[in-house]
Amino acid sequence: MKEFNIKTIFYNPSDLKTLERSITKKTKLIFVENPGSNTFDFQDLGKIISIAKKHKILTAIDNTWGTPYFLKPIKLGFDMAIVSATKYYSGHSDVMGGSLAVNKKVFQKVKAAEKITGLRLGPDDAYLITRGLRTLDVRLDRHRENAKKIAAFLSKNKKIKLLYPFKKNSLNFRMWKKYYSGASGLMGLKIKSNNINSVRKFVNSLRLFGYGYSWGGFESLVLHQEFRETGNRKFMTLAKDEHLVRFHIGLEDPNDLIADLKQALRHLK
Numbered sequence: 488m489k490e491f492n493i494k495t496i497f498y499n500p501s502d503l504k505t506l507e508r509s510i511t512k513k514t515k516l517i518f519v520e521n522p523g524s525n526t527f528d529f530q531d532l533g534k535i536i537s538i539a540k541k542h543k544i545l546t547a548i549d550n551t552w553g554t555p556y557f558l559k560p561i562k563l564g565f566d567m568a569i570v571s572a573t574k575y576y577s578g579h580s581d582v583m584g585g586s587l588a589v590n591k592k593v594f595q596k597v598k599a600a601e602k603i604t605g606l607r608l609g610p611d612d613a614y615l616i617t618r619g620l621r622t623l624d625v626r627l628d629r630h631r632e633n634a635k636k637i638a639a640f641l642s643k644n645k646k647i648k649l650l651y652p653f654k655k656n657s658l659n660f661r662m663w664k665k666y667y668s669g670a671s672g673l674m675g676l677k678i679k680s681n682n683i684n685s686v687r688k689f690v691n692s693l694r695l696f697g698y699g700y701s702w703g704g705f706e707s708l709v710l711h712q713e714f715r716e717t718g719n720r721k722f723m724t725l726a727k728d729e730h731l732v733r734f735h736i737g738l739e740d741p742n743d744l745i746a747d748l749k750q751a752l753r754h755l756k
């Protein structure tokens with residue numbers, strides 16, 4: 488945002504004191520991504536809203552993971568909620584788009600900004616996204632059920648730490664449960680291994696998981712994230728023997744997915 492003369496500061500999502508401490512007279516907006524991409528940390532959303540209200544700051548949330556099917560941010564008190572329509576709204580990984588929902592307080596301002604910037608979705612893209620939206624609830628129910636089964640299977644593996652609201656009474660689980668009515672199909676795996684090649688072999692041996700960066704479509708995907716977060720945004724530190732693998736659990740038969748994971752996990756050393 489530098490070019491717009493806007494300064495951005497990152498806060499630690501698991502320590503909201505760092506958020507409140509960063510607020511100055513100039514602060515205009517708190518932007519929340521929940522859960523955090525890669526880290527999958529779930530924040531205390533109600534607390535963020537009350538901090539913002541106390542300081543009279545606007546709030547926006549990226550609700551791509553939960554979608555309004557599992558989380559309704561405007562009802563919760565956020566002023567704005569964005570969702571990448573590229574993901575679950577379309578559901579077929581064949582179109583890009585996004586949506587913005589706002590409350591009455593900011594509606595006119597957002598409308599003016601939309602007019603000035605001239606951002607419009609093409610009719611063909613809109614067609615594909617509205618076609619996908621008709622089955623959003625049925626697909627998300629299946630993504631949730633499949634992901635739950637996969638999470639249960641993976642949680643038995645000692646080398647794997649699940650980054651997903653699965654383990655009851657963990658902080659992430661409690662924060663998820665407090666605000667969400669369900670969980671979607673995207674999860675992270677923190678894998679402990681001294682052998683990075685065996686992690687690559689595990690990922691590359693999967694037959695039913697495509698290799699892809701985006702997600703939210705009907706098919707299962709896997710991604711080995713070999714980068715390490717640097718700079719201001721460094722809130723998940725990975726040790727040398729820790730590796731991040733991201734899964735999007737699709738709509739396939741979960742038994743097939745588990746069988747595939749089983750054969751590929753043999754390579755993990």
Ligand SMILES: *Cc1c(COP(=O)(O)O)cnc(C)c1O
Pocket residue numbers: 520524549551552571572573574583584585701
């Ligand atoms: C993918 C993604 C985006 C960006 O969406 P695009 O439609 O691909 O530009 C934004 N936020 C989250 C959490 C995402 O996963």
